Amino acid sequence: MAKLHISTTINGEPIEFLCDPPQTMLEVLRDQLGLTGSKEGCGSGDCGACSITVDGRLVCSCLMLAAEAEGHRLETIEGMARGDQLHPLQKKFVELAALQCGICTPGFLVASKALLDRNPNPTETEVRYWLAGNLCRCTGYDKIIRAVMEVAADMRETAR
């Protein structure tokens, strides 16, 4: 069967790829485009390890057909650092050891950035609520929540 030709933008770069109709965005990112930062945990939208943004909206790439990327603007974890310069969230996750095995970390970082982009001053309850689509089986979440809260405070300080 003929492949579908898809034109999209990923991390600011125009990207074209060919895919089969049943391929998910996550499969294409990882297996065809070499963007393996997004992880497959559950493959059913429960764990958030595959989180990316599409036109600025946080979504699960495992629940998106790759063909639906046509004409949209995608951001993945690979686009978060600026060259060698880590994003403040990435630095803080390292500093506070807000990870252990690391499988969930890209998803948490993408989701945390999406949260802070729309709410720079979240309460702890809000952080926990808006990260409810991301599962971590190692940390118990506390360090992750603290990292996000501290980055939010740092970024507000910088913006002042």
Next chain:
Amino acid sequence: MHTFILERPRDLAAALAFHAQAGRNDAPAEYIAGGTDMVQLLQEHVRRPERLVSLAGLLDGHIEAGPQGLRLGAAATMADVAVHPAVVEQFPVISEALLNSASPQVRNQATMGGNLLQRTRCPYFRDVGYAACNKRSPGSGCSAIDGENRWHAVVGTSDDCIAANPSDLAVALVALEAGVELRGAGGQRFVPLIDFHRLPGNTPHIESVLEPGEVIAAITVPASSTARRSHYLKVRDRASFEFAVVSAAVALDMDGGRIRAARVALGGVGTKPWRVPKVEAALAGGSLDPAVLRRAAALAAEGAQGRGHNDFKIELMQRAIVRAIETAGARA
């Protein structure tokens, strides 16, 4: 996933011409919008359509609020509707139902139309390892009736299917007497939401009144005296990202301490979103006294039938009604 042809039509008319049909496992062609449920069904081989017709960019996604009420375009996402100021202020039960559904990621993807058409969470329907499921394979039997049926329905059931409708949104909308605008190749029609989902009877594989080549175009919610003082109570096994064991959507029109009119619907207990008119009638003119509420709520249990593991839902749904009314009644 099985191989399928993905159609990406240029406009809605072209999409309707494919005669795809939602919510039927025997339909050769099906529509896909947000995809959050459909992709899972495809991954698990529950759905194996020959053709999938994408509605991306073809349906209205606007949220309009006016003196007549609310109009939610079918493509509006759960996330956008949940935080729309008019929805939050005038129809809080809708916002609460949405914010207690799924996760931020899924709410960003999932649409209004798709939410109403999401398939049941019955584990036997979702696992093709079980041969018997009348909803998935008509005539194959029901694994749930004598199986693990803690999550299943106690009202609206039949001897062929006891699968519960999983939508929180639909419960809130049924309480508010919402309707759906359907668009098909032959034109447009309006269906009250309470009549949109079908009881399973002996055809549980047919879940809605949608015809081939027909889609939900919009949801309309009439302005009412009850919507502003409304509440969605969801009882579930964990605090987030979980479907309802039991839920209650209530909307009240209060005259001081008296209930002038009440709207009550239940989730997690019905094979379709379940409104309870007898409870509403019993509440009208009464007070918020717990004993009074309890007597009215008991009428919800009329005709309810547990299947063993889900017997507790019959008591729990009455308590949920009482608690939800107390919460809504305490609102300014």
